[in-house]
Amino acid sequence: MRPAVLLAALLAVSLGLIGPGRAAAEAVAFGDAEAGAEVFLWCSGCHEIGPDAQDSVGPHLNGLFGRRAGAHEGYDYSESLARMGADGLVWDLETLDAYIEVPQSLVSGTRMSFPGIEDQQERNDLLAFLRRYSDSPANIPEAPPTALHVEVALPEEVLALVGDPEYGEYLASECLTCHQKDGSAQGIPSITKWPERNFVVAMHAYRQQLRPHPVMQMVAARLSDEEIAALAAYFKTLD
Template sequence: MPLRQTATAMALALFAGPAPAQDAAELIGDAGRGAQIYRSCVTCHQIGPGAENRTGPHLNGIFGRRAGSVEGFDYSDAMDRAHGDGLTWDYARLDAYTENPRALVSGTRMSFRGIKDAQDRHDVLAYLRQFTASPQDIPESAPTAILREVDLPPEVLAIVGDAEYGEYLASECLTCHKRDGSDEGIPSIVAWRAEDFVVAMHAYKQKLRPHPVMQMMAGRLNDEEIAALAAYFEDLD
């Protein structure tokens, strides 16, 4: 499932009830296979006994950990903002972040482009899960359970936004975000790819992204208005 579907689907899933208790491997994925996939990550992120920070922070205890909270690691401004917003690494957010880091945390300096295959992500997260305290005891409970997914309707993803209408709507956005694309404590949204903008706004709308003001703003917008804003800011230079 593409990120634009997965991120919003997982966001909706946060408010669904937990899945029935099942075998942990069935709930999440194949940890052995995930360890093999994770080999491409170890140059930046260590995990396991003696793990240290490298280019990225260590990933021991990642489930349930607040973003940007590993002591001694110099995080990007974007991750510091996510920390201030209260972003916490539960399963839904880890899944969305590993699929496309920049769609969940705008401006992250993590250059990794993401794992597009859903099963690959589930397997990697099953591997990471082994390094959170006693995960085998809580296969159906937070912070590592997979909740029921609700798909974003495909017709929402197919909306072609009206950029002129988006310009009309954008005045409220531009009270904080800069029209010239500068980043002064608030991430730039100029020249975003439209689909990334739509994903981010739906993530706020469904409370996957934790910023309360943006949750309120996105909650006021319907699907056509979000698409219109996305079209406007994509072409803004």
């Protein structure tokens, strides 16, 4: 259905098949970036991309290709991802494809709570979409950032509450029966080091039963606004 878009030399470069001075004209069958924009909706809860994209639950994804894993300044990565980057993992077609397929199999301790995309075509499409936001050949297009979708509209005074991290630490002991403190995520997502705003919005979404999970709805139901802020403050600071 989807016509494969040809992008110059990407796969060959990523696999290290050709050295410097490679011809930009070499083309490899890749994915459909338009279809990839749809696939990206799965990612957009945590990742922003495009002009003005900011780090959120996950790092922004502009300039991803060619970036050393776990090395984008200003984002606090899981130990595992940072270590993989230090060991030399660089994001290219091949490594991203493996990561997106089953994140934990490439980086076992990643905090990216995503089961992976089984379908090769969907991965190709997503990679073609992501590729647009890296340097040449595709410059960042003039498009709105993708992750400014507001899940729950909260009054400013709720978002502005300053949490008590010590109370948050006590309350968090309930969370840590299931969510691992070091951010490992197997079957249960990581909640470590989330930006406070994302944490607060997510918990309110559970409390308002907009998000469906019964355990989380139950946990959130008895948390006050202040307690949610306290938890957010605590999980933001975790090592």
